Amino acid sequence: MASLFDSDGTLRITLEAARESGRPRWEFVFDSYPGYRNLLEEFRLQLWGHLDETGQRCGNTFCVTNSPWIEALRKHEGVFAHYYPKIAHYVILTEDDVIEILSPEAPSVNSLGSTPNDEARAGKSTVLYHPQDRDRLRVMFPHLKRGNDDV
Structure with missing residues (x-):
């Protein structure tokens, strides 16, 4: 994953195919979503088990049918079913992440073309941020402090 931007x-x-020529990127855009979560793949054993039991494991992007996450929200959060009577559980898999999104609408998916050569490869070893934030971060970064540092 190159970036996840919620605003x-x-x-x-934004996903990057870091091993392909030109490192192509794609952007998934959700305009309506009551929730999402991003976990390392090794911590989603329950999801893998559900998908295997129900024969749903297919590809790097898919919808989970009979989603335990949606069922739990409907059971424990009374207003959830009222506001979202029809909702889907989308899953996007990367080499490191399992990104799950609840949305009543399918995302738009856009090709962003090749990654610039001077940009670091996406992945857990490199922290990337949304391109629109770069100027703001350049201004803010010199003024940030760590923890309780007085420096």
Whole structure:
């Protein structure tokens, strides 16, 4: 994953095919989503078990049918079913992450073309941020402090 950007009611997830020529990127855009989560793949054993038991494991992007996550929200959060009577559980898999999104609408998926050569490869060893934030971060970074540092 290159970035996950949640702002102004829009969730943008940018993925990079780091091993392919030109390192192509795609952006998944969700305009309506009551929730999402991003976990390392090794911590989603329960999801893998559900998918294997129900014969759903297929590809790097898919919807989970009979989603335990949706069922739990409907059971424990009374207003969830009222606001979202029809909702889907989307899953996007990367080499490191399992990104799960609840949304009543399918995302739009856009090709962003090749990754610039001077940009670091996406992945857990490199922290990337949404391109729109770069100028703001350059201004803020010199003024940030760590923890209780007085420096």
